[in-house]
Amino acid sequence: MSKPPRYPIEVLRRLDAPAPVRVSGRLTSRADGFVQLRGATGAIWVECAGEAPMGSWVTASGEWNGERVLAGRLQILNAPRVPFPQPDGDWARLQDADGRRAGYLRGRALILREIRRFFDERAFVEVQTPAMVPSPGLDLHLDAFPVAGAEPARYLATSPEYQMKRLLAGGLPRIYQLGPAFRRGERGTHHEPCFSMLEWYRAFHGSVDLMNDTEELVAAVARGCSSGSLVIEVDGTHVNLTPPWERLTVEQAFQRYAGVSAQRLAQDEDAFFRVLVEQVEPQLGRLRPAFLTAYPASMASLARLDPKNTAIADRFEAYVAGIELCNGFGELIDPVEQRERLTRDQATRRARGLPVYPIDERFLGALEEGMPPAGGNALGVDRLVMFLLGADSIADVVAIPDSML
Amino acid sequence: MYETSDIKKNLKVLIDGQPCAVVWHQFVKPGKGQAFTRTKLKNMITGNTMDRTFKSGEKLAPADLEERTMQYLYADGDGRVFMDTGTYDQITLSNEQLGETAFFLLDGTEVSILLFEGNPIGVTPPNFVVLEVKETEPGFKGDTSSNTTKPAICETGFTVNVPLFVEEGDKLKIDTRTGSYVERSKG
Numbered sequence: 001m002s003k004p005p006r007y008p009i010e011v012l013r014r015l016d017a018p019a020p021v022r023v024s025g026r027l028t029s030r031a032d033g034f035v036q037l038r039g040a041t042g043a044i045w046v047e048c049a050g051e052a053p054m055g056s057w058v059t060a061s062g063e064w065n066g067e068r069v070l071a072g073r074l075q076i077l078n079a080p081r082v083p084f085p086q087p088d089g090d091w092a093r094l095q096d097a098d099g100r101r102a103g104y105l106r107g108r109a110l111i112l113r114e115i116r117r118f119f120d121e122r123a124f125v126e127v128q129t130p131a132m133v134p135s136p137g138l139d140l141h142l143d144a145f146p147v148a149g150a151e152p153a154r155y156l157a158t159s160p161e162y163q164m165k166r167l168l169a170g171g172l173p174r175i176y177q178l179g180p181a182f183r184r185g186e187r188g189t190h191h192e193p194c195f196s197m198l199e200w201y202r203a204f205h206g207s208v209d210l211m212n213d214t215e216e217l218v219a220a221v222a223r224g225c226s227s228g229s230l231v232i233e234v235d236g237t238h239v240n241l242t243p244p245w246e247r248l249t250v251e252q253a254f255q256r257y258a259g260v261s262a263q264r265l266a267q268d269e270d271a272f273f274r275v276l277v278e279q280v281e282p283q284l285g286r287l288r289p290a291f292l293t294a295y296p297a298s299m300a301s302l303a304r305l306d307p308k309n310t311a312i313a314d315r316f317e318a319y320v321a322g323i324e325l326c327n328g329f330g331e332l333i334d335p336v337e338q339r340e341r342l343t344r345d346q347a348t349r350r351a352r353g354l355p356v357y358p359i360d361e362r363f364l365g366a367l368e369e370g371m372p373p374a375g376g377n378a379l380g381v382d383r384l385v386m387f388l389l390g391a392d393s394i395a396d397v398v399a400i401p402d403s404m405l
Numbered sequence: 406m407y408e409t410s411d412i413k414k415n416l417k418v419l420i421d422g423q424p425c426a427v428v429w430h431q432f433v434k435p436g437k438g439q440a441f442t443r444t445k446l447k448n449m450i451t452g453n454t455m456d457r458t459f460k461s462g463e464k465l466a467p468a469d470l471e472e473r474t475m476q477y478l479y480a481d482g483d484g485r486v487f488m489d490t491g492t493y494d495q496i497t498l499s500n501e502q503l504g505e506t507a508f509f510l511l512d513g514t515e516v517s518i519l520l521f522e523g524n525p526i527g528v529t530p531p532n533f534v535v536l537e538v539k540e541t542e543p544g545f546k547g548d549t550s551s552n553t554t555k556p557a558i559c560e561t562g563f564t565v566n567v568p569l570f571v572e573e574g575d576k577l578k579i580d581t582r583t584g585s586y587v588e589r590s591k592g
Contacts, residue, residue, distance in 0.1 A: 141439055185410070185440070185461070188432025270460070273439045278458050281435060301437045317436050327436040 004061055009039035017066035024059045024077070026091075027052050034068070035060075038095070046072040055084025055091075093404065104397045107225060107389045114224035115178065115198060115381070118217050124174040124200060129163035131156060131180060135360040138345035139301060143184035144357065145193075155357065156182035159378055160199055161302060162363035165331070168374055169366035173203035178381065189393040190323055193402050196381035203372040207303075207314050207330040210375040211291050214318055214326060215243035218289070218384065225388055232387050234321035239387075240288045245318065249294040257283045263311065266296035284319035292317045300341075303329035318379075320387055328377030335367035407465040409442045417449070417468040420457065424449040424468035424521045449519075450526050469522045477514045485510060487518060498525055508563035509534045509581050530581045535590045536560055538575045541567065 004020035012023055023044060025037030034045045035052065037060060046060040046069040056079040062072030085092045094102040116126065136144030136155035147154040157163075159181050167175055181197040202209060222230050222241050230241045254262035258279040265272045284290045293316045297305055300313030314330030332338055342359045349356045382394035395401035407418065416427045425446040434440040440461035447454045449468070459465065475487035475496065484497040485507065496518065500507055502525065506516070509530040519527040541557035554566040557577070565579060567586045576590040 139437055141434070141437060186432070186434060187410070188442075191432055191434065269439070273435060273441070274458060274460075276435050276438065277433050277441050277443065278456070281433070299437055324436055 006059070009037070009042045009044050012044065012064060012069075013042065015064055017064050019064045020061070021064045021069060022059055022061045023069060024057070027054060027056045027058055027074075028095075030054070035072075035074070041099075044069065046074070048072045048074050050074050052076050053079045053084070055080040088404075090400075101396055104385070104389050104391055105399060108385045108397055110225045111221055111385050111388060112178065112381075114221040115217070117224070118220050119176045119200065122174070124176045125172055127164065127167055127172070127175045127177050128179060129157075129160045129167070129177060131182070133157045133163065133360070135162070135358045135363075136182075137161065138342050138349065138357055138359070140345060140348055140352075140354070143355070145182050145184050146355075153358070158183050159197060161376070161378070162360045164199060164201055164376070165371055165374075166363060166366040168201055168203055169369060169371040173372060173374075174201070176200035187402070189395075190380075190383055190386075192382065192394055192398060195394065195398070198379040198381050198384075199376065201331075201374050201376040203374045205375045206373075207293070207316050207328055207375050210328045210377045211245075211247070211293075211316055211318075212243075214291075214328070214377060214379070215241075215245045215289070217379075218325075219243055221384070222388055227388075232320075233390060234323070234387060237286055237321045239285060239321050241320075242288070245288055246285070246290040247293060248290060250292055250296065251294065253280050253284065253292055263296060266298055269298075272296075281319065281324070282322040285321055285323075289318055289320045289325070292319065300332070301327075301329070302332055302338075302341075304332040304334070320383075323383060323387075324380070325383055325387075326377050326379035328375065331371070331374045331376050333367060333371045333373055335364055338367055339364055407467060409459045409461050409463055409465070412442050412444060412459070412465070417470050418446070419466040419468045420446060420448075423451075424470055424526070425455075428454065449521070471520045471523075473518050473520060474515055475518050477510045477512065477516060479512070487516065496525055498528060502526075503528060505584065506530050506581075508559075508561045509536075509579070510561065511536070532581060533587065534579050534581055535576050536563060536565075536579055538567075538571060538573050538577060541571060541573055543572070 004022050006022040006024065007015065009023060009025060012021060023037060025039040027035050028038045029036035033047060035048050036043050036045050037058065046062060052058055052074050057077040059075045059077060060069060060072040062069040132147055132150065132154040134154060136158045142158045144155040144158050147156060160177050164175060164177060177199050179197065180194055182194050184193060186193055219230060219241055232239050232241060250262045254260055254275065258275045260275060265275060284292065295313045295315040297311050297313050300315060303313045303315035306312040306314050317327050318325045346356050382398055385397040386394050389397060391397045412427055412430050414427055418425055425448050427444055428447050429445040431443045433443055442459045444457050444459065445454055446457055473489055475489050478486045478488050481497060484499045485503060486495055486497050488495050506528050514534065515531060517529040518525050536559035538557045539560050542555050553569055555569055556564050557567045557571055558564050565586050567577065571589065578587040578590045580587050
């Protein structure tokens with residue numbers, strides 16, 4: 001006698017009854033001569049006389065009656081060696097609360113697909129630059145993980161910026177990358193030491209175009225993912241993602257929400273960031289996302305200075321419900337100024353007792369040979385996923401958070 | 406000393422000389438900027454909450470807190486006297502400090518006393534205590550299935566709502582966290 005066909009649980013549910021069937025899943029519940037099997041996206045009850053330990057992976061064969069599988073026989077494929085479910089196990093983490101986190105991972109996969117679709121439709125080339133790099137960047141507030149045993153010295157990249165700019169200089173004018181970035185000491189509701197970054201560059205375009213890209217991208221992805229809604233809820237706040245988003249300069253934001261001048265405050269880095277964190281950021285992007293633009297020149301990072309006003313850097317960030325989503329630049333392409341900034345950052349790092357990372361000479365070499373003027377943006381993918389799926393923390397939407405490794 | 410990375414819910418720290426418990430915290434790091442930990446802190450003496458933002462790397466002093474299990478001995482004027490059964494140390498808490506907890510004290514009741522720099526700032530009674538009813542209206546036979554309740558005054562002066570079948574002299578199990586009747590205690 002041949003075996004009945006095997007169906008995924010969700011397919012089985014639509015099958016005409018009666019029908020001989022086989023179905024596989026995990027035994028998660030037991031009641032009145034029935035056992036419950038849980039599969040990828042659902043659960044089903046199977047009548048069963050035999051014994052199988054809780055948590056076993058089983059194949060059941062029996063007769064589908066339109067609601068349950070009757071007269072089932074269980075074949076145990078693998079049984080747990082410890083009590084099931086383990087409170088800190090992967091099953092509990094992913095399947096808790098009707099498979100909430102497993103659902104987030106499915107939603108995340110759709111979002112990644114929509115991101116790629118957005119860029120592919122606009123003729124961007126997806127690139128993958130190395131995660132291990134000779135210089136992780138000299139940004140004063142980013143710490144990197146050195147790679148033990150690397151020869152010559154390597155660090156895990158805090159962002160793929162240097163390498164992507166080399167590709168621009170090499171003649172790829174539209175590129176994007178989706179991949180991991182690593183930052184030491186960053187841990188919290190919206191931070192993981194290893195997180196996913198989306199970074200893209202457009203030659204011959206500036207920060208205004210990159211802001212347009214950003215709002216169009218987020219709206220397109222929101223439309224394409226499960227709920228399809230452009231209104232999201234973050235910590236009880238409803239944010240409408242429909243473009244155009246609000247745009248305000250750092251100076252306007254500081255005046256409006258803290259009643260102080262950002263330009264004046266920027267002399268004292270500590271005071272600037274304290275006001276930004278306590279008073280300004282929580283107010284940004286509450287009804288619709290907001291772009292903060294025109295940063296003080298001292299916070300230019302790798303952005304060019306505004307050609308019309310060198311006290312201002314051509315840099316922007318987007319905020320959603322007070323949470324930073326991305327950081328973009330009209331890119332600095334002048335190799336002399338770039339070397340000056342990196343040398344100055346090295347000196348400041350040395351003076352503050354921070355690790356002093358090397359200058360990436362290949363990156364500077366690319367600027368010297370000439371990189372096209374370009375805009376670039378780096379966006380926190382885990383935060384975007386968290387927003388679109390309505391999760392509470394990025395630990396809920398990554399496959400495995402660092403704390404569970 | 407604690408580092409900002411040690412901050413977690415319920416961590417007890419010393420702020421402006423006052424013991425405070427962390428009730429909410431969030432790591433924030435504006436783009437290309439310094440990292441901070443924003444917190445909401447509850448003053449453990451006054452109960453007031455406040456916002457504080459700590460720069461990463463800033464040190465926080467732990468609050469010198471000690472929790473001791475002590476036994477209630479007797480009332481003394483405006484206060485109640487407790488004893489540590491291990492060291493025989495005695496402590497007097499005022500009725501004001503005790504608040505409603507005073508209603509749950511019988512000879513020998515063990516409570517948990519929170520000390521800040523050696524001084525008592527809080528007291529937690531056991532989750533359940535058994536108190537005898539001193540005064541209540543007589544119940545009505547045959548009406549025990551209804552939801553109707555009546556007040557009963559216990560030996561400590563505590564008033565609790567009880568089912569109608571409860572009589573004077575009954576011993577009642579009381580949940581001290583909610584101040585509510587649980588059941589009639591056997592024996």
